[in-house]
Amino acid sequence: MTNRRQIDDVRSSAGDQFESWLRLVDRAYQARLGMGMDDFGDAPWADYFADDMSPLDAMAHALTDWQDAGDEIVEALGLGGRV
Numbered sequence: 001m002t003n004r005r006q007i008d009d010v011r012s013s014a015g016d017q018f019e020s021w022l023r024l025v026d027r028a029y030q031a032r033l034g035m036g037m038d039d040f041g042d043a044p045w046a047d048y049f050a051d052d053m054s055p056l057d058a059m060a061h062a063l064t065d066w067q068d069a070g071d072e073i074v075e076a077l078g079l080g081g082r083v
Helices: 003-032 045-050 055-065 072-077
Strands: none
Touching: 003 045, 003 055, 045 055
16 A cells, blocks of 8 residues: 655656756757746646757747747758658
8 A cells, every 4th residue: 555655756757857857958058048937938848848848849839839839940950850
């Protein structure tokens, strides 16, 4: 039987992994665009993480979904094959 502590440990570990992944996404934005991910519209980051997307794949999807960026920025960054 799983106890409360084990459940909390799993949640904490998953949360830490998600936070680390988000930092990698933000670094990808910084490296390629000179701006952080918060400078763009909201994206379903938790869904991208749950779908096992790499930080670059998540960035490409988020930029494609962003209403003002579209496919041109994704292509210009060389991320077109990731969407």
